[in-house]
Amino acid sequence: xxxxxxxxxxxxxxxxxxxxxxxxxxxxxxxxxxxxxxxxxxxxxxxxxxxxxxxxxxxxxxxxxxxxxxxxxxxxxxxxxxxxxxxxxxxxxxxxxxxxxxxxxxxxxxxxxxxxxxxxxxxxxxxxxxxxxxxxxxxxxxxxxxxxxxxxxxxxxxxxxxxxxxxxxxxxxxxxxxxxxxxxxxxxxxxxxxxxxxxxxxxxxxxxxxxxxxxxxxxxxxxxxxxxxxxxxxxxxxxxxxxxxxx
Numbered sequence: 478x479x480x481x482x483x484x485x486x487x488x489x490x491x492x493x494x495x496x497x498x499x500x501x502x503x504x505x506x507x508x509x510x511x512x513x514x515x516x517x518x519x520x521x522x523x524x525x526x527x528x529x530x531x532x533x534x535x536x537x538x539x540x541x542x543x544x545x546x547x548x549x550x551x552x553x554x555x556x557x558x559x560x561x562x563x564x565x566x567x568x569x570x571x572x573x574x575x576x577x578x579x580x581x582x583x584x585x586x587x588x589x590x591x592x593x594x595x596x597x598x599x600x601x602x603x604x605x606x607x608x609x610x611x612x613x614x615x616x617x618x619x620x621x622x623x624x625x626x627x628x629x630x631x632x633x634x635x636x637x638x639x640x641x642x643x644x645x646x647x648x649x650x651x652x653x654x655x656x657x658x659x660x661x662x663x664x665x666x667x668x669x670x671x672x673x674x675x676x677x678x679x680x681x682x683x684x685x686x687x688x689x690x691x692x693x694x695x696x697x698x699x700x701x702x703x704x705x706x707x708x709x710x711x712x713x714x715x716x717x718x719x720x721x722x723x724x
Contacts, residue, residue: 488703489525490696493518525699526691534702535682539656548674550590550651552642555581556634556662557596557606558655558679570609573655573679578610580678581653582617590651591621593641595634598626631658631708635665648672655679657701661708668716 487495500514524530558573570578574596585592592614596606605626614622625641628634642650649672654662656677666673681698 484704488700490522493522523691526696527689528695529688531695531698532682534699535657538660538702538705539680539682542656542659542675542677550649550674551647552650553581553584553590553592554638554650554652555592555594555610556654557610560606560609570613574610576679577653577655578613580676582614582619584651584676585619591623592619593623593625593638595625595628595638597629631662631665635669635671639669639671642671649674651676653678657681657705661705664712
């Protein structure tokens with residue numbers, strides 16, 4: 478929970494709003510510095526809100542998985558991509574989760590392998606992401622589904638899914654997640670000795686609008702990319718400082 482709060486607090490637009498607040502606080506005492514901070518904030522918000530910049534940020538994350546993926550696996554693992562806390566319908570999966578589930582379903586149609594759906598709950602009284610994903614897959618006709626609902630981040634997903642795989646004697650997984658998230662997910666799974674074959678879904682770098690006009694979609698993509706880079710840096714830092722514990 479703390480990780481998610483810090484993410485939304487310090488990454489744009491939250492971080493930009495904090496800088497603007499600091500500039501207002503400095504305005505009477507150091508007006509020149511305050512104006513510079515306001516201009517930098519406005520420029521940062523603009524750049525992160527246009528599609529060319531968001532595509533530049535997403536490209537290194539998604540491009541390695543843009544081609545046809547090959548590999549093998551004993552089980553299909555789908556990582557949760559978020560849920561909506563309030564909705565009228567039965568299935569409350571986010572867009573990313575829905576795309577991951579549909580990609581897993583298409584793979585299941587070809588392989589008929591068991592499916593592990595991974596994703597916990599932020600509050601005890603809520604349904605887990607795994608429960609929502611299981612409901613969709615059951616409605617589509619998938620027969621063998623295992624829920625992993627103790628995790629709330631990628632590292633925990635890798636750890637908990639790894640336990641399930643060892644219990645069933647599975648050595649390699651088809652790993653289904655968003656393309657922008659795949660690199661960090663593979664990092665987490667491999668650090669725990671789990672072999673995976675990447676099956677990417679939810680490519681966002683292909684999004685295109687009027688190049689120099691800002692949009693909330695481009696800002697969201699930039700936020701996602703920066704979050705992934707921060708996560709990869711954190712994993713690298715843990716690996717360097719805590720070599721026995723992994724990312």
